[in-house]
Amino acid sequence: MKKYDLIIIGSGPAGEKAAVKAAYYGKQVAVVEKRADLGGAGTNTGTLPSKTLKETALYYSGLNERGLFGVDKELERAANVRDFFFRKNQVVEQQEQGIAANFKLHNIDTYIGTATVKDPHTVVIEGKDAAEIEGEFILVATGSYPFQPPGIPFDGKFVHDSDTILNINRIPRSIVIVGAGVIGCEYATIFAVMGTKVKLVNSHEEILGFLDREICRELTADMEKIGIEFVFGSRIEQVEILPEEHTSNVHAKLTNGAPIEADMFLYAAGRSGASHNLGLEALGVEIDNRQNIVVDEKYSTKVPSIYAAGDVIGFPALASTSMDQGRVAVTHMFNFWGDEKISEQFPYGIYTIPEVSVYGMTEDEAQKKKIDYCIGRARYRDMPRGRIIGAKEGLLKLVVDRPTRKVLGVHIFGKIATELIHYGMDLVQNEDTLGRIVSRVYNTPTLHELYKYAAYNALIEGHYMDEPTGN
Numbered sequence: 001m002k003k004y005d006l007i008i009i010g011s012g013p014a015g016e017k018a019a020v021k022a023a024y025y026g027k028q029v030a031v032v033e034k035r036a037d038l039g040g041a042g043t044n045t046g047t048l049p050s051k052t053l054k055e056t057a058l059y060y061s062g063l064n065e066r067g068l069f070g071v072d073k074e075l076e077r078a079a080n081v082r083d084f085f086f087r088k089n090q091v092v093e094q095q096e097q098g099i100a101a102n103f104k105l106h107n108i109d110t111y112i113g114t115a116t117v118k119d120p121h122t123v124v125i126e127g128k129d130a131a132e133i134e135g136e137f138i139l140v141a142t143g144s145y146p147f148q149p150p151g152i153p154f155d156g157k158f159v160h161d162s163d164t165i166l167n168i169n170r171i172p173r174s175i176v177i178v179g180a181g182v183i184g185c186e187y188a189t190i191f192a193v194m195g196t197k198v199k200l201v202n203s204h205e206e207i208l209g210f211l212d213r214e215i216c217r218e219l220t221a222d223m224e225k226i227g228i229e230f231v232f233g234s235r236i237e238q239v240e241i242l243p244e245e246h247t248s249n250v251h252a253k254l255t256n257g258a259p260i261e262a263d264m265f266l267y268a269a270g271r272s273g274a275s276h277n278l279g280l281e282a283l284g285v286e287i288d289n290r291q292n293i294v295v296d297e298k299y300s301t302k303v304p305s306i307y308a309a310g311d312v313i314g315f316p317a318l319a320s321t322s323m324d325q326g327r328v329a330v331t332h333m334f335n336f337w338g339d340e341k342i343s344e345q346f347p348y349g350i351y352t353i354p355e356v357s358v359y360g361m362t363e364d365e366a367q368k369k370k371i372d373y374c375i376g377r378a379r380y381r382d383m384p385r386g387r388i389i390g391a392k393e394g395l396l397k398l399v400v401d402r403p404t405r406k407v408l409g410v411h412i413f414g415k416i417a418t419e420l421i422h423y424g425m426d427l428v429q430n431e432d433t434l435g436r437i438v439s440r441v442y443n444t445p446t447l448h449e450l451y452k453y454a455a456y457n458a459l460i461e462g463h464y465m466d467e468p469t470g471n
């Protein structure tokens with residue numbers, strides 16, 4: 001039986017980064033992946049495909065150019081479904097090749113097949129590269145899968161989850177999306193700018209409950225502007241695929257009693273941890289009622305040789321945090337230097353059109369915690385760079401601790417928000433003050449000037465002009 005220092009089950013962001021880190025430090029590593037392609041949801045069905053489709057949708061809709069020149073290019077560029085998926089397929093393939101090359105470079109053995117854990121050190125692989133292998137440690141990085149409630153006839157043709165939506169063979173005329181979480185909102189904006197009539201059904205009265213409410217309102221209003229219709233406070237009760245003679249393909253009934261019909265249906269209301277059928281519970285690994293593996297702060301399970309990282313351990317279930325969890329798990333297994341824990345706060349990047357990105361305290365949290373705060377705002381349209389790129393919408397908002405003038409939170413809605421946030425993240429982490437932000441010279445014209453003008457605005461809003469000292 002072949003022996004390894006570490007066997008990793010799953011080649012998504014958590015598995016890949018853990019494998020490479022362990023191998024980099026000289027450990028013998030094997031990665032088992034049940035799909036023919038490496039990369040997990042991060043590469044194949046989640047992060048990269050949806051982000052590439054967003055760029056494709058922007059290109060074909062001509063939305064960027066519309067803001068720039070007031071010209072509607074939509075008709076000139078009418079896309080078919082092959083065009084829609086062309087870039088996505090290219091990017092996914094390049095990423096898969098990149099991961100395979102990374103594994104090869106680090107002498108990591110890859111087994112294609114489905115893994116089960118036979119005992120605390122043995123993994124059985126069934127499928128193409130069937131084998132039984134032994135490891136000092138096992139890292140379970142099996143990710144998550146779309147939650148499919150009973151009673152919804154998922155057929156991968158008219159009724160989809162976030163995996164099968166990537167296999168559609170035509171762009172729908174209309175779509176009902178259930179769940180205004182990150183997946184639902186991202187796909188709603190992608191389809192809406194591609195010209196699909198979108199209805200977004202959400203059980204709560206608002207979208208993306210963790211966002212600063214003001215940012216949430218701006219995003220909601222903008223989504224309405226591109227034609228998305230919201231149905232709040234309602235759930236899907238029944239979904240039926242209609243016979244061919246109907247003009248719509250899917251009929252759904254809502255808990256509020258209203259019937260809706262559409263060409264396609266996308267259910268995007270949560271994901272579950274892929275912890276089943278691995279044989280873990282029989283070995284004493286604890287699994288919670290949401291199918292997430294329970295781990296300690298070192299990512300170790302109750303079985304000392306078995307660790308778990310990424311979506312399979314639940315919140316926050318992001319590619320960004322999964323990668324770092326994988327690295328941290330490996331650090332603890334082998335007592336490597338550095339990466340002892342992932343940072344407690346992390347940014348959220350929501351790739352709607354336009355994007356949203358946030359870091360740190362929201363205004364609502366500041367109120368709840370009874371913090372003496374003030375707000376600084378700067379709008380894209382008021383910045384020279386914002387005017388140049390034709391950004392009509394967009395807001396950067398700072399939440400500031402009034403007595404100390406330190407930035408507590410940064411909330412951005414607008415173009416490249418997911419890039420701009422990292423400077424704000426540094427401001428919060430370094431406990432930077434308004435005085436220090438305005439004293440820096442920034443390139444002009446840039447969107448980074450939003451920070452400077454939001455800080456000036458906070459100085460006014462916080463009535464600091466009456467208190468000239470401080471920084």
Ligand SMILES: Cc1cc2nc3c(=O)[nH]c(=O)nc-3n(C[C@H](O)[C@H](O)[C@H](O)COP(=O)(O)OP(=O)(O)OC[C@H]3O[C@@H](n4cnc5c(N)ncnc54)[C@H](O)[C@@H]3O)c2cc1C
Pocket residue numbers: 009010011012013014015016032033034035038039040041042043045046047048050051113114115116141142143144162183274278309310311312317318319320321322349351
């Ligand atoms: C539509 C969508 C968009 C997203 N967008 C973003 C984003 O913009 N930013 C972000 O940070 N996150 C995003 N995410 C979340 C991100 O994709 C996940 O958090 C991330 O992929 C989790 O990584 P992972 O390694 O834990 O698991 P995964 O990427 O799910 O990989 C797990 C791998 O394990 C394999 N596997 C499972 N069971 C077995 C077994 N028994 N044997 C062998 N192999 C097995 C699977 O085939 C899979 O390849 C998005 C998710 C979705 C669905």
Ligand SMILES: NC(=O)c1ccc[n+]([C@@H]2O[C@H](COP(=O)([O-])OP(=O)(O)OC[C@H]3O[C@@H](n4cnc5c(N)ncnc54)[C@H](O)[C@@H]3O)[C@@H](O)[C@H]2O)c1
Pocket residue numbers: 178179180181182183184186201202203204207208234235236268269270271316317318348349350351
């Ligand atoms: N940009 C990103 O970082 C990104 C993008 C996509 C996905 N993800 C990851 O994927 C995870 C799953 O995303 P998600 O959007 O599927 O789930 P989610 O949990 O974020 O949101 C689900 C939404 O569906 C609603 N809902 C639940 N059941 C419903 C029902 N029966 N009828 C109507 N509405 C219902 C909820 O109120 C909620 O708003 C996220 O938590 C995130 O970790 C991240």
